[in-house]
Amino acid sequence: MSDSVKNSPCCDLTGHPSFQQLDSYIDALKIDKESPRRKDTLIQTLHYAQNLFGYLPDVVQMHIAKRYGIPHADVSGVVSFYNYFTTTPKGKIQISVCLGTACYVNGADKVLQEFEQVLGIKSGQVSEDGKFSIESLRCVGACGLAPVVTINQKVYGKMKPGKVREILEDFLVEHSEKEEAVNA
Amino acid sequence: MVNITIDNQQVSVPEGTTVLDAAKQANIKIPTLCYLHLEKSNFLNNVASCRICVVEVEGRRNLPPACATPVTEGMKITTNSKRVLSSRRKNLELILSNHPFNCLICAKSTDCELQTLAWEFGINTQRYRGERATHEIDKSSGALKRDPEKCIMCRRCEVMCNEVQTVGALTAFGRGFNTVVAPAEKKPLIESPCVYCGQCVSVCPTAALTGVGYISEVWDALFNPKKKVVVQVAPAVRVAIGEEFGMQPGQIVTGKLAAALRRIGFDGVFDTTFGADLTVIEEGREIMDRLKSGKNLPILTSCCPGWINFINYHFPTLKYMPSTCKSPQQMTGAIAKNYYAKKMGIDPKDMVVVSVMPCIAKKYEAALPYESTHGIPDVDYSITTRELAKMLKEGSVDLKNMPEETFDDPLGESTGAGVIFGATGGVLEAALRTVYEKYTGKTLEDVNFMAVRGTQGIREASIQINGRTVNVAALSGLGNARKVLEKIVKGEAHYDIIEIMACPSGCVNGGGQPYCHDRDEVIEQRIRGLYHIDRNQAIRKSHENPSIQKLYQEYLGEAGSHLAHELLHVESHN
Structure with missing residues (x-):
């Protein structure tokens, strides 16, 4: 809770254009607010919303609750149940460390620890400047490359704690080059 | 019919019956913890989360929960085999392993269903000690206290809050x-849509949900020689508090209660029914004004703070509908601190008004900044029926053996109309008795409006007043209120006057009342008690209350006067 509340002033989403997209998605579901089964599609809508906004803050949850004719508490309960859903905004650079079995036995936990130490944030958190966030996930389907880390969809295999600084620096260089290219 | 065998007894029950209900028919008691069924409130919790009611069914590998397992033809059930008993015991011990063992200082001690079960099972050791969940206590609302460490995840509160009350x-x-x-998002209650009706408290088996207590504050005031401490008692208290002293539900203890309150040191012992009569006069005036003008109808009653919180949160577009009257609790407080204090030469700042209410939301209402007069709160502490019972016990007062005394004048005089405020439909009936006579100028021969009485959630009636058909409804339980309000919003329902009480069956079933088993039966008896008082009262119409008449002559002028507005109304209820 404290995270989402703390983060809400910095990320005012009122009037965010993604709400329109979310609304047309929900419209298409043709929800009958009177039906006891109206919650059946809630999880897929939450998935969709998290893809749009990057996370599920109160205002998004309440919007969805209203559209479904259910209390905010109901939505919050579902969001809190699934690891995949997050109420913390993600950083511009999203680091995901796989903790699936193959990665774990190959030392993924130590890789995760190293990322946490280097960036000064814990898994599930975002850095104060909004640049980095770390999360753990379960299996990206590349067990042959264990342990696996993805940074904004880019996959890094055979990770070691010693390589963390190096790949972060590489990624930063690449990332800033891309940004420059866009700005130019 | 389905034929089954329970503990070698042949039983025949209708299809769809659960094993638990079938066993009841055979006089076999299966212990339960999370399960609860309250027919009158339309409440059913059978999530089978506690696994205390497990039984053995021949041919089944696992032990199914009796509360959620329907019977099937030829089923052979054993409710007390070694395997069943040891499983139940183990399940209970596991629940206890994540529960505080501080029963001695727990508000729910002796009323706790978990404690009772542990006692019945003869639990005499802590067999399992593991990790314990730690959670903060939430008293943010000043009314309803959450202590999640005592929660056993029975989910009764969720069913009550979300399905019955539709508060969510x-x-x-x-x-x-x-x-x-x-x-939602683990926020404190004060930031949630909670209306503090306290129905979750009344179904919580442990002390995970209780009221925020003010007993020590009240004792401090009583023992402070500089303070004049007066008390007012809500109508529903007098037919329930006896239960805490071994009396029957519904037993009328008005006189004993007045004596008891004097014994523990209150300087003035008043009756909230006086405020109820006053509400009828003020609200009656508003009803007549709105009926005449035909504007802002329906008028909704404003006595119940749980309901007022509900409309504020869930139906903000209808906020103009409730009467602007303060509730009887607040009116009694305002009159005590202004009219009575002046009469007695007491500075209102030196007066402490304590109210005894069947309610949790009244605590919240009393603390609202606008429920005050010239910056002085109308009511200082609102305590529940349960809290008063505890105070009387601590104060060596055995209610059962108290003499019959009466309330103090002038805020102690009341009518039958004021008393029935404690039951659903009572406010409406009381208002109709007065509105009818004032509107028509005729005497109402039969004061009993039977159509608005009863415990069904929605009751409607049409009454002829001066050739006009007045459509009225009495609603209890917020889920029922929601149904009707949604119809009003859609333009599908047209009423003139609606009474709404947050708790199913009204204040007799309030969140501050003594905890009870067989609740449906107990509520009936409490209601019967209130109507019994009404029937035997010499005066049964609020406007005939001599003390109320005198109050208007001496002080307020007429209903709806400037002073009446200052003391007895609010600009808006939020």
Whole structure:
């Protein structure tokens, strides 16, 4: 809770254009607010919303609750149940460390620890400047490359704690080059 | 019919019956913990989360929960085999392993269903000691207290809050061992849509949900020689508090209660029914004004703070509908601190008004900044029926053996109309008795409006007043209120006057009343008690209350006067 509340002033989403997209998605579901089964599609809508906004803050949850004719508490309960859903905004650079079995036995936990130490944030958190966030996930389907880390969809295999600084620096260089290219 | 065998007894029950109900028919008691069924409130919790009611069914490998297992033809059930008993015991011990063992200092001690079960099972040791969940206590509302460490995840509160009351304040947040029943995003209650009706408190088996207590504050005031401490008692208290002293539900203890309150040191012992009569006069005036003008109808009653919180949160577009009257609790307080204090030469700042209410939301209402006069709160402390019972016990007062005394004048005189405020439909009936006579100028021969009485959630009637058909409704339970309000919003329902009480069956079933088993039966008896008082009262119409008449002559002028507005109304209820 404290995270989402703390983060809400910095990320005012009122009037965010993604709400329109979310609304047309929900419209298409043709929800009958009177039906006891109206919650059946809630999880897929939450998935969709998290893809749009990057996370599920109160205002998004309440919007969805209203559209479904259910209390905010109901939505919050579902969001809190699934690891995949997050109420913390993600950083511009999203680091995901796989903790699936193959990665774990190959030392993924130590890789995760190293990322946490280097960036000064814990898994599930975002850095104060909004640049980095770390999360753990379960299996990206590349067990042959264990342990696996993805940074904004880019996959890094055979990770070691010693390589963390190096790949972060590489990624930063690449990332800033891309940004420059866009700005130019 | 389905034929089954329970503990070698042949039983025949209708299809769809659960094993638990079938066993009841055979006079076999299966212990339960999370399960609860309250027919009158339309409440059913059978999530089978506690696994205390497990039984053995021949041919089944696992032990199914009796509360959620329907019978099937030829089923052979054993409710007390070694395997069943040891499983139940183990399940209970596991629940206890994550529950505080501080029963001695727990508000729910002796009323706790978990404690009772542990006692019945003869639990005499802590067999399992493991990790214990830690959660903060939430007293943010000043009315309803959440202590999640005492929660056993029975989910009764969620069913009550979300399905029966349709308030939607609670959810199971998180997963597995870390799950906690809390408002959305684990926010404090004060930031949630909670209306403090306290129905969750009345179904919570432990002390995970209780009222915020003010007993020590009240004792401090009583023992402070500089303070004049007066008390007012709500109508529903007099037919329920006896239960805490071994009396029958519904037993009328008005006279004993007045004596008891004097014994523990209150300087003035008043009756909230006086405020109820006053509400009828003020609200009656508003009803007549709105009926005449035909504007802002329907008028909704404003006595119940749980209901007022509900409309504020869920139907903000209808906020103009409730009467602007303060509730009887606040009116009694305002008159005590202004009219009575002046008469007695007491500075209102030196007066402490304590109210005894069947209610949790009254605590919240009393603390609202605008429920005051010239910056002085109308009511200082609102305590529940249960809290008063505890105070009387601590103060060596055995209610049962008290003499019959009366309330103090002038805020002690009341009518039958004021008394029935404690039951659903009572406010409406009391208002109709007065509005009819004032509107028509005729005497109402039969004061009993039977159509608005009863415990069904929605009751409607049409009454002829001066050739006009007045459509009225009495609603209890917020789920029923929601149904009707949604129709009003859609333009599908047209009423003139609606009484709404947050708690199913009204204040007799309030969240501050003594905890009870067989609740449906107990509520009936409490209601019967209130109507019995009304029937035997010499005066049964609020406007005939001599003390109320005198109050207007001496002080307020007429109903709806400037002073009446200053003391007895609010600009808006939020």
